[in-house]
Amino acid sequence: MRFEKNVVEMVKDDLKENYAEVFHNAFTDPIEKEVLRKILEERYKDLFSNQEKLDSIMRQVVGFDFVEDLARDKRITDIGFDGDKLIIEGNGIEKYIEPEINEEEIIQLIAKFSNSTGKELTAKDPILNTSSNHFRLNAVHTQNAVNGTTMAVRVTRPGLAITEENFENFAPLFVLDFLKAAVKARSNIFIAGDTGTGKTELQKLMISFIPFEERIALIESNKDLYAKENFPDKDIFYWVANGTATVEELIAYAGLRSHPVWIMVGEVLGREVYQMTQGILTGHKFTTTLHATDARAIPRRLLGMAKMGYNIDENMFLDDIYRYVDFGIHTEKIDGIRYLSEIVEYHHDHTATTVFKQVKNKNGFERTTGKLSSKFYERAMKYDSDFKGFADHER
Structure with missing residues (x-):
């Protein structure tokens, strides 16, 4: 009410x-x-x-007024205002318009975010990215928004939406066994996909596989992973970048010096990719999420982001990515269903081979598997993994 x-x-x-x-x-x-x-x-x-x-x-x-009201429906993940109407999206629900909210109420809501976070949306600073109380907000001022103030709120909740119990809704269970083995073998894994396809939820699931003995340095721009709430018994240093420290600085000056095995970045968006690559070269293990059209596009996307802040040799950079990043994962969402669409393994010759792929069609999913490299199996054995491959699924 x-x-x-x-x-x-x-x-x-x-x-x-x-x-x-x-x-x-x-x-x-x-x-x-x-x-x-x-x-x-x-x-x-x-x-x-x-x-x-x-x-x-x-x-x-x-x-946060109507946003909190809407978020009581656990299916809702995204609340957007396009300048004149409020649009609701989620998992297991059809996208719909909430007609009762106008721009004045949106401006008041943004002001509440400003009050709670100390960040403001003004004509001078026309883009606001902030988070508070399980809500991540992006807003654009009418200085740049043609049809009125725009706002996008992502609802972030503690807990795991993708679990071992419901994983079959996302991918087959033999893929779950592989992901456990890949984490146990300390693989560098990058997860790509569009907004709302389950990238962050898959990253949270992978955190659940990491034992207490392996320290995690976790870095986010906004608090989405709720690692301490979700994994209170793990050794996690949890940092959120703000106006005084960037993701890039936290990787270089905190992550590499806090004795972690894993450095996990919630999402990479720009020049911090260069420092992340330097961290990989020091032997730290990374997982992160990013936007890329498919898993094979991940290395090029990383190159483009690294070049936002550094003058780098493209071939040398790609050499490092293909040699030391082990797997790329792509997730998709069609008709409200999120699923893991492909896993590829990267090779030093700048190629990638498909490990697993599923394509959604009117009858369900068409699935294929591929061979994993001897390099991966050697690393898995080193860390006492008993994973033997996809067995009957591998062809």
Whole structure:
């Protein structure tokens, strides 16, 4: 439920006049937020007479309003505003329009993100990327947005959406066995795909395979992986880049010096790829996600991103990628179904061979498997993996 605008404004004005400090701090401080809840409960006993009404006014006053309401549906993953309409997407639901929200409410929502994160959207700074309370927001000011303010919110939740129990919905179980073996063998694995295809969820699943004995340095631009919540018993140094430290700096000056086995970057977007490659050359193991049209395009995408900040020798860079990055994975989403579409193994001669592939058609999936290299099996044996290949599936 949502209260009318006049009720929300009345409550806000009251709080600003009589409890200004608590009201301001409640955007970022959970303790102050609970204090504010008690104030509302006592001050408006008749208006907010039950828990549902109290929760609703809290979301509208110091929460993220309709975004929090929508996110109560666990299927919803993306909430977007294109300048005049709110568009909802998710897993297992059809994309739809929510007609009740206008641009004024979007601007107010963005202001709440600004209050909670200290970052602002202005004509001078017309692009805002930030995150708070399980929501990752991108917004573009009308200075650049032709039809009105645009906003995209990704809902990020603790927990694993792809698990060993439901993995068959994503790929066959023999692929799960391979992924466990690849992680045990300390393979460098890069995951590509479009937005919403399960890249981050697959990365979380792979973290679950890493034992406590192997330290993980985990770096994100926004908190999406919730590694400490999901894996409290693992040895994880968890860092989020902000205005004082970039992903690139965290890789070079923290990740390489914190004695990790693994350095995991939530997503690579630009010049940080160069430092990541340097980390691979020092013997650290990496997994990350990125956008690429397919698994074979990953090396070229990495080259393009590295060149955003460095003057590099293209052939030498690609030599390093093909020699030391072991596997590329591509994920897809069709008709609301997310699936692993292909795994390729990279080789020092700048080629890639298909390890596994599935193509969706009207009858389900057509699947093929390929041979893994002797190099991989040697590394798997080194780390005491008993993986023997795809057996009857391999051809």
